[in-house]
Amino acid sequence: MIAALLGGFASGAADAHFQLLYTPEAALKEAAAIPLALVFSHPFESGFTMNMGKPEAFYVVSQRGDAQRKTTDLMQYLEPIQWAGKDSKGAAYLAHPPRSVTRSLGDYTYVLRPSPYYEGNEDKYIQQITKTMVNVGGLPGGWDEPLGLPVEIVPLDKPYANWVGGVFRAVVTAHGKPVPHAEIEIEYLNHEPQIEAHEFAAEGRVTAPQDAFTTLSIRADANGQVIIGLPKAGWWGICALDLGGEKLKYQGKHLSLDAVLWIKATDMTR
Amino acid sequence: MKSQTLALLLAPLALAAAAVADAHNAICSCFENDNGTITCEGGFSDGGKAAGVPLRVFDQAGKVLVDGAMGKDSTFTFAKPKVAFRVEFNAGEGHIVTIDGRDIEK
Numbered sequence: 001m002i003a004a005l006l007g008g009f010a011s012g013a014a015d016a017h018f019q020l021l022y023t024p025e026a027a028l029k030e031a032a033a034i035p036l037a038l039v040f041s042h043p044f045e046s047g048f049t050m051n052m053g054k055p056e057a058f059y060v061v062s063q064r065g066d067a068q069r070k071t072t073d074l075m076q077y078l079e080p081i082q083w084a085g086k087d088s089k090g091a092a093y094l095a096h097p098p099r100s101v102t103r104s105l106g107d108y109t110y111v112l113r114p115s116p117y118y119e120g121n122e123d124k125y126i127q128q129i130t131k132t133m134v135n136v137g138g139l140p141g142g143w144d145e146p147l148g149l150p151v152e153i154v155p156l157d158k159p160y161a162n163w164v165g166g167v168f169r170a171v172v173t174a175h176g177k178p179v180p181h182a183e184i185e186i187e188y189l190n191h192e193p194q195i196e197a198h199e200f201a202a203e204g205r206v207t208a209p210q211d212a213f214t215t216l217s218i219r220a221d222a223n224g225q226v227i228i229g230l231p232k233a234g235w236w237g238i239c240a241l242d243l244g245g246e247k248l249k250y251q252g253k254h255l256s257l258d259a260v261l262w263i264k265a266t267d268m269t270r
Numbered sequence: 271m272k273s274q275t276l277a278l279l280l281a282p283l284a285l286a287a288a289a290v291a292d293a294h295n296a297i298c299s300c301f302e303n304d305n306g307t308i309t310c311e312g313g314f315s316d317g318g319k320a321a322g323v324p325l326r327v328f329d330q331a332g333k334v335l336v337d338g339a340m341g342k343d344s345t346f347t348f349a350k351p352k353v354a355f356r357v358e359f360n361a362g363e364g365h366i367v368t369i370d371g372r373d374i375e376k
Contacts (some may be wrong), residue, residue: 004366031375063363066319067343067344102310103301103376104301105311137297137299
């Protein structure tokens with residue numbers, strides 16, 4: 001009975017793991033150095049901050065119009081820090097790549113492959129391959145192209161150009177193929193990350209009326225397509241869970257290989 | 271391969287693009303290279319190329335210092351003038367982007 005109760009609690013808490021790959025602006029008017037925060041957390045509630053190991057890969061794929069796609073490794077810019085959530089601190093990373101990395105026009109997709117995280121509550125590992133897309137100057141470049149990641153959410157709308165009240169569409173893929181009825185979690189980045197202070201803002205922007213609103217759990221459709229509404233300005237995270245299948249193992253335990261995509265909604269203002 | 275085929279099909283449409291240019295914006299951005307040259311990149315907000323679009327560099331009096339055009343890769347590189355200058359990317363009426371040389375960074 002106690003085990004069952006604990007089990008219920010554990011799965012509730014575990015539902016909302018989200019790998020952040022955060023930068024303040026998604027659509028830059030002009031080229032600038034772009035700071036990034038890599039934090040493994042529960043962003044809606046600024047909940048438990050998990051310890052990140054050294055990432056397996058961290059790079060940016062950029063393209064100006066239909067010019068050749070370019071990959072820039074960013075591992076050398078990783079700076080280990082402690083990131084503070086509401087009630088916890090965890091190992092995280094910052095990165096301040098120089099302006100020269102992002103001085104061309106076009107789309108920049110940041111990709112983070114974190115090291116697998118052992119989730120004791122569920123006796124399994126979690127690895128969330130995460131993409132955050134930024135555009136410089138309004139010139140597009142390959143935002144709708146898959147990057148060939150083992151698991152990946154491929155956008156059907158520009159992740160950096162969304163009005164509040166609109167919808168965002170994407171296709172969940174594993175090894176390049178759509179995943180029908182994939183299990184999806186969505187969270188609003190409710191507590192603004194304060195990059196240089198290494199913490200989330202204490203106050204959230206909204207309050208969930210009930211637990212089901214903290215992490216929105218939905219399913220992809222039969223074609224692996226996801227459509228989400230964007231009712232509030234800011235960053236929204238989309239996570240497709242366990243795309244590697246039940247048999248995927250890491251160090252003898254199950255590995256949940258997840259794909260995360262962050263998108264930003266912007267208010268229509270004067 | 272598929273995109274090449276598409277490009278061939280769309281090539282005749284490119285001529286008409288200028289006429290429907292209102293649906294997108296001209297974009298130009300420049301940066302200074304380590305060797306003292308300046309590279310300008312151009313394009314359109316719909317992803318359209320800027321190949322062949324004139325790019326001129328003027329001094330403060332309006333004299334043309336460099337009379338260039340965007341290459342096939344939608345970029346143009348020139349030696350940084352020793353005097354104050356501005357860059358003009360001219361994709362036709364309503365599609366002119368002007369950049370002050372003082373705003374061009376590395």
